[in-house]
């Protein structure tokens with residue numbers, strides 16, 4: 001009993017994670033909000049496998065998918081408090097935490113493809129962005145890909161005019177709010193775990209997702225139309241509680257860093273294919289009509305949405321936006 005109380009006192013004093021290390025048993029709780037069968041879900045499982053194998057069971061990674069433990073915003077609070085040790089939130093989640101530079105990833109059309117994206121996430125800008133999280137008690141370890149978002153609703157959508165008046169679920173992001181407004185639609189911020197029901201009951205008319213999220217949340221059951229706008233990117237930063245990470249025995253941390261490097265390679269290798277496979281599944285379901293915009297229709301979406309860059313520039317940082325344009329060759333005038 002006395003021991004239990006002492007352990008509890010230590011746990012409260014140090015944060016549960018440090019207590020686990022002190023007891024010689026290292027547990028990493030890894031919480032996320034998507035299904036197991038997604039790029040993030042699979043990469044989390046792969047990291048678990050590598051980490052446990054390579055530390056010969058010294059480290060246990062407990063993965064909690066599908067918002068089982070926490071919803072969007074709560075996840076980050078739980079990490080900062082040390083109730084979980086590892087997360088891979090979407091990049092949009094860091095703006096509300098005060099790291100507004102991360103909102104650059106939400107800018108419509110800023111990345112043409114994965115190649116463009118990797119120039120940023122795998123280069124010096126990616127490193128600098130992750131470092132911004134440290135004063136918040138968070139250590140950024142890696143960027144994991146998901147994919148490019150498309151709009152869905154119960155209305156055929158070929159041009160920006162078709163979006164007018166739609167109530168669209170977005171993640172909590174000032175940039176995404178502006179994006180939706182630029183289309184004459186109405187943004188509605190909502191936790192990911194609540195989207196299916198909100199679409200089903202008509203609380204919102206539509207939303208935007210990479211196809212892997214759209215399919216694995218079964219949104220195709222409750223959305224008649226999906227237009228492959230690929231208008232923005234959604235991906236992740238894998239993060240840990242900094243105190244926990246810094247407190248790990250050096251050899252364990254090095255092993256885990258290696259496991260994370262390999263899990264990152266895996267994540268970024270499978271993401272595009274996972275999204276393509278899920279698109280084929282959406283089409284095969286016959287429940288959602290999938291529309292590919294013509295080049296002229298795509299240009300019209302781009303024309304409507306690219307002004308969001310300028311509008312949000314002061315908030316995100318004009319230098320950061322310019323540096324990304326330089327890396328990717330993006331030209332806002334085109």
Ligand code: LMR
Pocket residue numbers: 033034072089090146171191192213234
């Ligand atoms: C969302 O809220 O739409 C995303 O953050 C879900 C995800 O992929 O983590």
